[in-house]
Amino acid sequence: MSYKRLIEAKTRQAFELVKDLAQDVVFTRKTNSDFNFGTGLEESDSKSVKTKVIVSDNKKKSSERNTIRKTLMAKTAEVGDMKLYESISFNGLVWKIGEVSKNDGYVSVVDVYREG
């Protein structure tokens, strides 16, 4: 087994070992988009990817507004380039994708935001 496959297998195993700390989520991204200047609206297609994430941080971002930020870890092999995603759904709520702080090819760490 190559080192790359070995690390990916161990990453999958790690997400299984943490049991319910890894939550089921759905990432949504645009696969094609254009802007119609006639209507002033976006025209796009989207694609969803189901995976598991681990919430590593959770805090209120702003003292002026109830902006909530979560930091999530996901398996890069399943989600690919996190910057392509727009939103993530879990626990019945939709969060917007923010900054991707880490992507080592195996684990991606991303901030997601929501107005609470």
Next chain:
Amino acid sequence: MGKYVGLQTSAFSVFDSTAWKAESIKTYPANFVPVNPGDEFVRVSIIPSGRGINSKSSSGVFQIDIFTSAGLGPTRAMQLADKLDLYLQEKSKTVSEGTLQFLLSSLSLTGVDKANSALYRAKYTIPFNFFGVL
């Protein structure tokens, strides 16, 4: 229709025209994230920061960020700015919401894009007056 949506409708009609579309310059508004914009595109921001002559009118600046490939010199950015001039500078556009009048443009070459060093960025600005229909 309100003042600001009327202004936007007038402004967007420029980029919705058959002639502009035929230029094949990828054009996006501010606060829009395209999936694959490539290495040459423009992004239009309308800044209605000034007063108008009545409650349906305003004035301000169009700021158009021009993105081209980095490392190839400023020529392409200049060419795209000239293209924008053809459609905007000293032109006026009348739609049902009012008349949008453009003044004289300027261009600032801001250098390599901070977010993507593969792109070179120039800032094209042109003041406007919008006379909305009361």
